Amino acid sequence: MPISQSFPSRTLGSVNGGLQVSALGLGCMGMSEFYGARDDTQSMETLNRALDLGISLLDTADTYGLGHNEKLISRLITERGRDAMTIATKFGIQREKGLYARDLNNDPAYVRSACEASLKRLGTDRIDLFYIHRVAANRPIEEPMGELAKLVAEGKILHIGICEVGTETLRRAHAVHPITALQSEYSLWTRDPEDGVLAMCRELAIGFVPYSPLGRGFLTGQMTTTDDLDDDDFRRAHPRFAEGNFQNNLAIVTHVKQLAKEKDCTAAQVALAWVLAQGKDIVPIPGTKRIPYLEENARALDVTLTTADLERLDRLVPSGAAHGERYTAEGMKGVNV
Template sequence: MQHRTLGRDLSVSAIGLGCMGMSEFYGPRDDAESLAVLRRAVEQGIDFLDTADIYGPHHNEDLIGRFLAETGAAVKIATKFGIVRKPDEYARTIDNSAGYMRQACESSLRRLGVERIDLYYVHRLDRERPIEETMEALADLRQEGKIGHIGLCEVSAATLRRAHAVHPVTAVQTEYSLWSRDVEAGVLPACRELGIGFVAYSPLGRGFLTGRFQAGSAFEEGDFRAGLPRFAPENAAANGALVEIARGIAAGKGCSAAQVALAWLLAKGYDIVPIPGTKRLKYLDDNVAAVSVSLSEAEQTVLDQALSRLPVAGERYTPEGMKGINM
């Protein structure tokens, strides 16, 4: 497994593991299989696990805490605060207050069973609260040794610069993939200007870029993709053209479309770390193998040209899910 450095000194595996789906949003959960995936990920060299307090809610941090207690695995843990949800509800509010932050951090430390969170993200930003105030409170937690590094999710370039002026930001986490490239216009250049790492979530388009889903695909009960605009039949049909381009390149290289999508991201810069999520061993193995897939300049050009002429149909989330994005 290769390694990359986020910010000044946070070394992590070149591909991390997004753990959200082990707890909710993608159908029924199976803790036994999820624990097997976590064990296999560490065996294959992944040492960067991504979670959040709202995944479950709380179940995901509890699960990772159980894994750490059982294995003592040497991994970097990234978790998040800021989105507030009630159990069994998708509706959310955003709270970046210092009091809530401290309470959330203490709770995450307890569930994870660790003394320090390696990377602590603001999950979504509160429009009514100055980023400077939030960063000062995060700096206090870091000074106390409760967190090692500070991260921001789905932040605008302007807000990122303001935040970084208060305290160094180690990483920005935002959706980035073949069908989500908004970050290239402002956020990613700002990260590079400031020396901030970039963590790409949903690098496989919530599974769509693997080619597993077609227009009209059925979803398991509890799978939130059934309600996402890009998976609506008419949009899925249009977006399928991009998958076919990736499949064509994959066929010529003897790899999967998912590996092409991940290799494309990895080739965009050594400051980028994708965190594909899975709760299935077969998908984990496929994702890890992407670090060995190299795209030629010609293959990257084919993909980039396809992206420029194939507009993506549909928003990333529903209006509820878009709360706090690009603030």
């Protein structure tokens, strides 16, 4: 897909030469739910600005707003044309409207029906990157992968992705059909992929797409209390934002902000620069629904962290530094399978 000549690109995976994408993607989930009230006009302005900047990898899922997010992307396709963007979407999480509780479904028949439904909502004939959003532990990974391979052969999806899996599951899935990208949470306060998964991705030539690279906004340094969050913001129930954990985690932000001050940039840009510096096969997808934050994130590519800077952050914010679990027990369904 075309990328602005002024915006760098990276390559995910090696299937058919890999999938070339903008070096930074845009996570679109918050445009539909979880992070307070949605504003479609504001979101469309942000999506258009992303394409103008050269950020063309758009990450969505059928469960975001229960289809709303994909329909939002379809409006962008109508305005800008299909070839202006690279669309990544996902299947596998089933929820009822207004509820966070979820079931995981990897049944092959559901794989196909979910793909067809996403194609219809998006208003396109192909999905560039189709992820298994969460792996159901009660079904062999070979079953959904077999159906995804058929969808590739039919041209309905161009690349296969998988989310939040361990090394054994990743290897088994890749043996059925090459995986182009693994998407998992990864940031200065979530270092789980360093326990073998990143190494496995490199062994198998699989790209890595970190979501929540800004720690759900915490690492931006803009938050001092959860009282600033909307009543329906899911972070109010997030373990790392809970009373006690929130205050302890502010120490992490202090270190990031200090380095940002020395670099004459923002804490968000340091946090993103850290993720980007972990390898050229890594493409973070920070989410936002506001243009100023989008532009701030894009400028993280101009921030250079030296070896000394990276060593300093590793020392001050080591793996496991964050207080609290990554999700509630419900949210952890299908994580690190």
